Amino acid sequence: MVAACAAVLATSGRDTSMWLLGPVLFIEGAGGALIASFEVSLPRSVPQSEYATAAGCVMLAKTVGMTAGSALMMGLLFGVAPGLIDGRLAADGLSLPGGGRFDLNDTASLPDLPAAVRESIEAGLSSAVGVALVPCASRSSV
Numbered sequence: 001m002v003a004a005c006a007a008v009l010a011t012s013g014r015d016t017s018m019w020l021l022g023p024v025l026f027i028e029g030a031g032g033a034l035i036a037s038f039e040v041s042l043p044r045s046v047p048q049s050e051y052a053t054a055a056g057c058v059m060l061a062k063t064v065g066m067t068a069g070s071a072l073m074m075g076l077l078f079g080v081a082p083g084l085i086d087g088r089l090a091a092d093g094l095s096l097p098g099g100g101r102f103d104l105n106d107t108a109s110l111p112d113l114p115a116a117v118r119e120s121i122e123a124g125l126s127s128a129v130g131v132a133l134v135p136c137a138s139r140s141s142v
Contacts, residue, residue: 006134012126077132078104084131085124092120
């Protein structure tokens with residue numbers, strides 16, 4: 001299940017059908033239901049005098065996990081996106097006006113680019129988002 005979800009997310013792109021992504025995202029979202037039941041059941045499994053400590057530990061673990069997951073996703077996204085964007089531009093035989101690389105920290109100029117260049121950048125960024133979502137697939141499908 002994890003491998004199937006990860007494969008769909010890793011190979012999805014800007015033109016991927018929602019009929020393909022919908023079931024995968026539904027399965028991914030179902031993992032959140034497990035987290036919610038864990039938040040309730042774990043503190044209730046300890047003596048009443050330790051309930052607050054157990055609930056605090058669950059919330060700390062959840063917060064640290066969300067922070068680490070977000071950092072991993074953004075690190076992957078900004079780590080692979082420049083190469084995928086450059087690769088897509090090269091494959092399409094295009095380059096940015098004035099040369100150089102597209103600045104992911106300043107996307108305000110994206111609408112001003114020629115349509116073909118903009119589409120290549122969007123396709124490269126879409127592929128990078130797919131790569132960044134693979135760790136999410138493995139986390140929530142487990």
